[in-house]
Amino acid sequence: MKKYTYTEKKDTRSGFGAGLHEAGKRNENVVALCADLVGSLKMDAFIKDFPERFVQVGIAEANMMGIAAGLTISGKIPFTGTFANFSTGRVYDQIRQSIAYSGKNVKICASHAGLTLGEDGATHQILEDIGLMKMLPGMVVINPCDYNQTKAATLAIMDNEGPVYLRFGRPVIPVFTPEDQKFEIGKAWMVNEGTDVTIIATGHMVWRAIEAGEQLAELGIDAEIINIHTIKPLDEEAILKSVKKTGCVVTCEEHNKFGGLGESVARLLTTEYLAAQEFVAVNDSFGESATPDQLMTKYKLDPDDIVAAAQKVIKRKR
């Protein structure tokens, strides 16, 4: 198992904030919008340097999506910022009609995704957003795994014409990807090459998959770990190549098992190369209030759960 270390922990939303600031410097068409959550979205640096390119819309997410769509008409590149629930479910038809169907270049940037926002509870913990967004034709869906990757992704989507959903979170987690990485939309990142089982992880689950990989190595199981940061378009080639080698796969996501990354992988495997799969995901449930760590344990998203899923799926290998 390749050794991964980290010297600090940071939140992925701060990676977004840093990326947005840098995007603002690089391209004067970049405009940021927020719905009364400037601090939570870490937009302060952008607002300080580019106050005229910041739009505070108030607590009015539907209006924000419409304004963002309208801004694209003169060639602006709008980045909207609010919590994941209010970036998706709350404004689904506004996104569907005015952004996706209209083919507008809006970057929908969503913090506090998944369970790990913690104590605010289920009303704020959306576990359905990947599903909602990947079902929209033409929508790119990205869920980066640490601060550096989120920053790089924020810059990459600026240069990628078309609607994007960028999903990130609140807790501080290890920073383990390179600072100067090039982020390629739709290209999987090989975390560790192995032969016994493929572990595919996205977002906060990638570090957990690495921890699971270390545990599996001690048990004599050689795991291949792939970071799928772009859920749509999916890097089918990378996934098929790996599963053809290992013969089985575990998918890991901080999301409902319905509609998430796991189902995208399952669709690929059933059409191209049938193989056993286990889902490490939330089992069709809403979240609840508690600390992020308690929730990840209760909803079975810990490294131990990945290890157990790997051991199980290996027994069903083709």
Add this chain to the structure above:
Amino acid sequence: MKHTISDLEDIASQVRRDCLRMVHAVQSGHPGASLGCADFFTALYFEVLNHNPEFKMEGVGEDLFFLSNGHISPVWYSVLARSGYFEVSELKTFRKLDSRLQGHPTTHEGLPGVRIASGSLGQGLSVAIGAALGKKLDGDKSLVYALMGDGELQEGQNWEALMFAPFHKVDNLIASVDYNGQQIDGPTEKVLSLENLQAKFESFGWHVITSDGNDMAEIVKALHYAKSLTGKGKPILNLMSTQMGYGVDFMVGTHKWHGSAPSNEQLETALGQLKETAGDY
């Protein structure tokens, strides 16, 4: 009157202590508007509402209350517990794993007193209107109350609801607005000004009254007056001025305490300013 004003003020002081202790214990939650609305909630549950702590979802023959700005759950939980819906000791589970006292109020865990989930802003007034229509269909003469935040009014759904209720003569409804002038990113006037709210509501066809939500005598009077206005063809809107953080000198009037928890020292200072009147949980 069921209680004297000074009794109600004592209860409100205890409620404020509860709010601060709950938020402090988990270092998360929303103390600012909880403190600001403590007098309103106390007046409502201890004086104005005709309600039964032996909770039944249908609430037949009872007044119903809906909290739209669900983030101020601490003040609601405290008042529900102190008026007998559940044990006061349960307040210590606030925002903890497997608790019925979720960060934002919900029916999901079956907490007595709560009839709808809230937390995602802007939805409560519509629900209250639906409940009020239900009462009318059943010939149930009791009333429906709702509370919204002022920043929350920036959500467009409120204005759909505000248009609907007068048109359909939903006159068994008393909606209050926590008019504290603050939201997360700063004063409402700076974020997205609501301008002349009273004129807006009136032009939509509501009977608007104004009140000082941090003066117990006045808020009791205002709510009784609002009651007397029901059944006359118009929904009633209580535009209630409050101060965020009311009752604790260093928390008053600033958005800084919208959603941050006091430290140990801050809690101690704050509790020093609030009489313990009914026993801390």
